[in-house]
C-alpha cells in the first residue's frame with residue numbers, strides 16, 4: 376500500500392514538473408467527452424477507490440447510474456489502434472499504448488480489471504456514454520475518427 | 531439507444547454542472563477519501579427528478595416454466611442466454627452452462643419431459659451459505675449472484691448447489707459483454723438477466739427468445755406482486771419446485787413435470 380501511494384505521488388509530482396522533465400512522465404493520451412469536473416489530478420489519485428465504491432453500488436444494490444464506471448473509462452479514454460482490417464478498433468489493455476497501461480506500466484502496477492471486463496468498448500457502450508455517437512456502424516466510424524484526430528492533435 | 535441508462539447519463543451531466551457551479555461545494559471540499567460518498571448514488575445527489583434506480587423494493591423475481599410447452603428439440607433459451615451474456619459452450623466438460631436443457635424420464639412409465647434448468651434463485655441459497663468470502667450473495671429482490679470482485683474461485687458453491695447451476699471459468703476470456711463481465715478464476719451462473727431487470731426491461735433473454743418461438747413455455751415476473759401475470763398463474767395452476775424436499779423455496783417453478 377505504501378509503495379502504491381509513493382508511486383502515485385511520484386506520478387503526481389511529475390505531472391506538475393516543468394516541461395523539460397517531460398520524458399520522465401508517461402505521455403497520457405487525450406480523452407473524449409466532458410472533462411472530469413473534479414480535475415485530472417483528483418481522478419489520477421482516487422480512481423481505484425472511486426471505482427471500487429461505485430462497483431459495489433452496481434453489483435450489490437443494482438444502482439447502475441454511477442459516476443465511476445469502467446465502461447466510461449474505456450469509452451472516453453480509448454486509443455485508436457493500428458488498423459485491423461475493415462473496421463478500425465481501439466487498442467485493448469494488452470497494448471502498451473492503452474490509456475490505462477501507459478500509467479500502470481510506468482508505475483509497475485498490474486491492472487486486474489480487464490481479466491473480467493472488456494477493455495475495448497462496444498458500439499452500444501460508446502452510444503450510452505457519449506450520446507453524440509449512434510450505436511451503429513456510422514456512429515462507430517465517427518467515434519474512431521474523433522479518437523484519431525484527438526491523438527494527432529498537439530499535446 | 532433508448533435504455534434508461536441513457537437518460538440517466540443526461541442526469542449525470544446535469545449533476546456535474548451542479549458540481550461545477552459550486553452548489554455542491556461541501557461534498558467536494560471534504561478531505562480526500564471522505565469525498566467518496568459524494569460519488570455514485572446520484573439519486574441522492576441529484577434530487578427528486580431522478581428516474582428510479584436500483585432494485586425494486588419488495589420484489590421477488592422469478593420464472594414459471596411449463597414443460598408441456600417445451601419441445602425437446604428446442605434450445606432457443608440457451609442460445610439467447612449465450613448470445614446476451616457472452617458465454618460459449620463448445621461441448622467441453624469445462625464449458626460454462628448458465629442454462630441447459632434437461633430431459634427427465636419417468637422410470638416407471640417411460641414418459642419423458644424436456645425443460646430448461648438454470649440457477650433457481652433459492653430463497654435460502656446453499657451457495658450463499660457455504661461461500662467463505664461473501665461473494666455469493668442474494669440481492670434484496672431475490673436474485674442470487676456471484677460478486678466476482680470478491681470470488682476466490684474456491685468452488686464451494688458449485689458443490690453446494692443442488693442443481694449444478696454454477697460453472698467455473700477455466701480459461702482466459704476476451705470480448706466480454708460490458709453488461710456481463712466474466713473472467714478466469716471465478717464462478718458464474720444465471721443472473722436472471724439482472725442488467726435487464728435493473729434497466730426496467732421486465733423480462734429476461736431466455737423468456738424473450740421462448741416467446742419469440744411461439745412456444746410460450748417461459749414466464750418472468752415478480753412473484754410478490756399479486757397483480758403480476760406470474761403470481762396469478764402460480765396461484766391458479768399447479769406448479770412445483772425442483773427438489774421441493776430441500777425446502778429452499780425456489781424462485782423458478784415448473785408446470786407439467
Ligand code: SF4
Nearest residue numbers: 649650652655657691
Ligand atoms: S440454484 Fe444453486 S446457484 Fe442458484 S441460488 Fe440455488 S444453490 Fe445458489
Ligand code: SF4
Nearest residue numbers: 661681682684685687
Ligand atoms: S467460488 Fe467464489 S462464489 Fe463460490 S463459494 Fe468460492 S468464493 Fe464464493
